[in-house]
Amino acid sequence: MLIKNIKSAGLALMTTAFLGLSACQSYFGDVNVDGNAPLDASPAALLLSSETRLVYTIGGDMTRFSALFTQQVEGFARQFQVYYTYGVLPGDLNTMWDNMYSGTLADLKRLQAKSDANNYNVYGGIARALQAHALMMVADYWGDAPFSTGFDIDKTLQPTYDTQAQLYTTILTLLTDARTKLAAATPGSLVPSSTDIIYGGSAAKWTKYCNVLAARAYLHLGKLDAANYSKALAELAKGGFAASADDARFGFSGGGAGVGDAPWAQFNSQRAGDIIPAPKYKSILTGLNDPRLATYGATMNASHPIFTPTQAVGILTFTEQKFMEAECKLKSATPDTAGARGAYLAGIQSSFNESKIANAATAYTTYIGQATVVPQNAPVTLEQVMTQKYLAMYTDPEVFNDWRRTGFPTLTPLTGNAIPRRLVYPQTELDLNGNTPKNINLFGRVGWDIQ
């Protein structure tokens, strides 16, 4: 009796279990699917977010560290006062690093894979060009950094560090591949349009951009080998920016809401009073009777003439290209001083046009009439080129690279006896990646920054 009962109880339980489990699936249904999160993204949506993130990172965090270290701006209050005197902690760099890696580069890699799989060649080209740009920022500010073994979480959780030289090889390869894709006979069934805020999907403009960016890459490597200056000029010869209209600029606009405004406009409003134009920057402008003091030296507030909510933040410009040209021509094995002077003047003129000062054309003529700006009977000096580039590229992160490469303008440490020459690795990377180089401080040098 008991045995029989146990048997039937067992049978009943098994039946219940079987019926129960098949009913189980319908009971749970799709309850573990997040109805608000799509599992796929269109190339257009991916391009918009990664382009935005790259520009906001360059125009936000990176521009501030560059401008604080090179004394274009002064950290007047709170954390920025500490950064201004070189109190930068590894933890302060987590966000910028994450925006570069798990943000911009990761999304661009996804965009590249999706584009290549479907032969969306213009997307494929842009994805590579922007990767090259982001990776160069990383290589310039941090030196060695992961790339070749990164972006494959199933393979490794701790990617190795490529040397800065390896990264530069990767950057140049990316740019070559980008130009190949952009030049491909079939642009693909999908081409970018409005979600490419920078060029609206123009393959021609992106190709010019690649040429100028490759020139910038060679310029950065100039200290290592002077031949790189000629290589930079050769890249520009492939077709650089013809005018400011070719600038790689990203126009912001929050429509008055604040969110979506250009990074400096947001900062000046939301962190008002934390950063002001630096005495050093203003004193150079004053010393040269520079009319750009009125706009570039303006108080950082809501009515700043340059840092408007709708500012089109340039990440690679005709002005910069002209100064690059001037520098390369001066430093080439066979210097071309006349060419350098021409490029130098074109750079200043382009800057004046951008600077939103009144009567820019007349002001420019007066300005270059000064011997302190343009020597009458002598070639322009490297110091003059770099000083004018420093003035023209107000708060551009390229300025920190320029100062490290050339030492111009001459800066005095604001505390201690050295000025930062690189960034330290972020705390997250120190904690999570055993390959992160140890004992790095702000005053060390990256690969191309040889003494």
Next chain:
Amino acid sequence: MKKCSLILTMLLFSITIALAQRTIMGTVTDAKGEALIGAAVLVKNTTTGTVTDVDGKYSLDVPNNALLVFSYVGYMTQEIALSASNVLNVTLAEAQLQEVIVTALGTKRESKALGYAAQQVGGDKLTEANTTNVVDALNGKVAGVQITSSGGTAGASSRIVLRGQTSLDGNNQALFVIDGLRIDNSEFGTEANTAGVAQSNRAIDINPSDIESVTVLKGAAASALYGVDGARGVVMITTKKGNKKGKGLSIEYNTSVTTTQINKTVPLQTKYGLGDLGKHFGFNTGLSTSWGPRLDTMFFDGVPTDFDPNGSLVGKSNPLAKTSSPAKIYDPFTVFQNGLTTQHNFAIMGGDAEKTSFRLAFGNTSETGIIPKNTFNRTNITLGTTSNMADNKLHLRSTIQYVKTDSRRITQGNSVSGLMLGLLRTPPSFDNANGTADPNNDKKAYYLSDGRQRTYRNGVGYDNPYWIINNTPYTDQVNRFLGNIDLTYDVIKGLSINAKVGTDIYQENRLQKYEINSRAVPGGRLVDDRYTYRNLDAYLTALGTIALSKDLNMNYTVGGNLYGAYLDNLTVQGDGLDNTNFVNFNNTKSKLVTPSMRNQKSLSFLGSVDFGYKSFLYLGLTGRNDFVSNLIAPSKPFNASDISFFYPSANLSFVFSELTKFKWMDYGKLRISMGQVGGGAPDPYLTSTPYNVPVVSDGWTSGVSFPFKSLYGLSVKAANGNTTKGSTTLKPSKTTDTELGFETKLFRGRVTVDFSVYKRASSDQIIRVPVSSTTSYSHQVLNSGSLSTKGMDIVLGLTPIRAENGFKWDVNFNYTTWRTTIESLADGVKTQFIGGFSSLMGVYNIAGQPYGQLYGGAFMRTNDASGTKFDPALPYNPSGKFVINDNPTSANYGRPLVHPGNVNVGNPNPDYLLGITNSFSFKGFTLSGLIDIRSGGQMWNGTLGALQNFGMASTTENRETTTIFEGVKATDGQPNNISSKLDQTWYTVLGSGFGAVASQFVENSSFIRLRQMNASYKVNSAWLTKAKISELTIGLTGRNLWVKTDYTGVDPETSLTGARNSQGLDYFNMPNTKSWAINFGVKF
């Protein structure tokens, strides 16, 4: 049903019918004459017996001259010899020392039968605490529990952790259960966890007056039947339902009025004014720091400005100086007011306890905080009923409750619109109130005459506190419905079927406003954040009792549970207001809508068996099998075994006092339990890797949200900055728990001891493992990581005096200690961020360390064997000496060097907690006091760090002095002898909270406090009876009247991130309160 037949078979086997000479009938009742159902009646030394029916009646055929044994759980066993009569009515006396405790699923058990720790707190002990939040009312009253209130604002949350943490980054707070069914105790954040307002934990909706009792189930064996959520321990609330005995109508009314004050402020300097390097700066300069000249050298010029009606400050030698009008020192803390709370609780009880009775209650709490215009109101309407029907075979218990809470809160913490942030940074020479009599309502305090905000930084910087009080309000409203129905049908003697269904439904609507020119969002903002929560918890169980033999009883429960919890959140953020005075979506230039959801379901089978042998040995076994939705990987075919897990528990209780004959020992018990609890994922949707609508930001600004320029953007990086790779191969996690306990009562109850030691281990945790973002992701979901806890709880009760005249003195100690250690995180991962600031000072789990360590920058310390050098290859040594910068060209010559990178700089977990309650009672008069001790544990005083930077901390009053830092010089390891200035260059760089060294602001947060003090008098007079008043009580309650601590900031019982896992952070937290209340209660 097959199970039932099995049990019936066993019943038949166990109860053999003996040869009968006579039939005895009768009723078994308790002392009050109430029938005892299911009482055992046995013929001594035989297996012949029966149990009483629902009317307490029995009938049994017995041999002549038999000796009958009557027993019932919780009552003294009686042996009665048969007399001539065939009717034998028996009254069983309650076993005096045996409590009956409400245990898992709401079943009542004799406390001596429990092989695990469960501590019960009566409802009266909760109401006498006079707190709005029921969690606070438990503070100091239960061993094994740590309760931390997040601050002193009205409506602030409190965290409750039982016996340590079991989850690396999931919920570690106790599960709340009402009448056996789960309710939600979430604390959602509308803004970043370090900013916004102090939110509520949703258990705040419970009115302590509606609570009959609270049982705290601490270990896995106790809580195993609650499944996944039970691993964290369970706070089981039993609500009042009606007349417990007898019939009739009674009315109860209780009221209290409480006044609260700020209990501890932050020490500020009062000597120096706004300025830099000793130079005076006017308020029109926008300067932020108080590194100006001594204020006793400054005078007003007598020309009134928007900043000060007395004029601007100038030096003594300035011709404009009016020497008759020296600089004024303003007290910033005048912004705090006396708070006021009034409570009314009204209840009608009626009906017949035997048949149908009810309790209808109305409660209202209305609180105004110590910060003007911070309010919290709660209204509860509760109907509890019990009903016995169908010849007393069908029992219905039910509670239905409607709660409405609404509040208005003040922004705090790490926000330039945080009240304490701007308030404490204000130089002593600036009056935020601008001399107005009623700055809370007078715009002259917080508006400049040109319409901009009046701040000491000329409209920029930080919000004026009165601006915050008026112009950045946060309001919320919760409408909540809690209901449960519990239906039991007694099928046959000793077998019942129970169905229990509960639901918790609420809608929370939040509105955070920022008027134009609020510093956090100068363009103005409006956030409408709506939560719709709903759960359904349903059980169907069969419960039975079987007397297996005359000495061996068995209780069993078998059944199933369906549970689902659904959360839908819609946040609409509008930015860019067009006009002032109209913070409304019809006035914003953008509207960003963010939907989110959080749905989970589970299906479970559960069972338990309890054996009782001769009333001294008890064995309990439980088993539960869960199927949980959050382990389902949508990309894979459904397989029930992927989401299924079984876990057992066992507990044994040995009441050795039943076998010993010590006169002085009333009761003695040893217990042991072992349990396991399985777990699913801490959150749903971790099994896929979707795209998200990102917010591109740099951490300093609002950034860019999408749609941007009416274009759609997607990224794997989510709006919160995390890029999480899901896992399709998750398996359940496990927590195992072992507990040993000892309980005794001595000298007729004068000494009671309940001692437990326990150890628990949680492994295969499902966590978002932080990974290098160079992998494309910032986090990867993995089954990885383990943590373990060892701990001890002691409850000690003493009655030093129990005098003949009725005077009684009781002392009760609740001692809690535990240590939860992170055993491992993941391969190559030593730290895991769980909250706070990722750079400045965060709370991290660190492998090998206790839960939730403070992790930040530190001074360089010697770490080599000789104790004279720092070796970068060796780990940081927290007890090493400072390594002093001896480079004469350095700006920091003579000052300590900085350690490269962040290190573990503090442990917020206390060593132990001790609550000591002394109570004295004499003829209706009761006086009691609860002293609460938290020993050990550290807190990051980020407030101090920031205030040092601004020259506002009182510590900076030594700014004109020098010091020689104790340490060794970097180059030669010799003791430091270099004198260094403690001036602005120190306090704004190395001595700054924004600088590299957060460790210097980590302080001991131990405290001793007079948590609670009660004096009450129960009026006992003849006129009461005449007035038909059955009870009249008046009382006085004080809370937090005295705190002793070395912590230099606000009250160290505080938490920047609320009740979340990241404890031990103070960054401009709101101060705490002390209060006095008068209570009055009457019962008709």
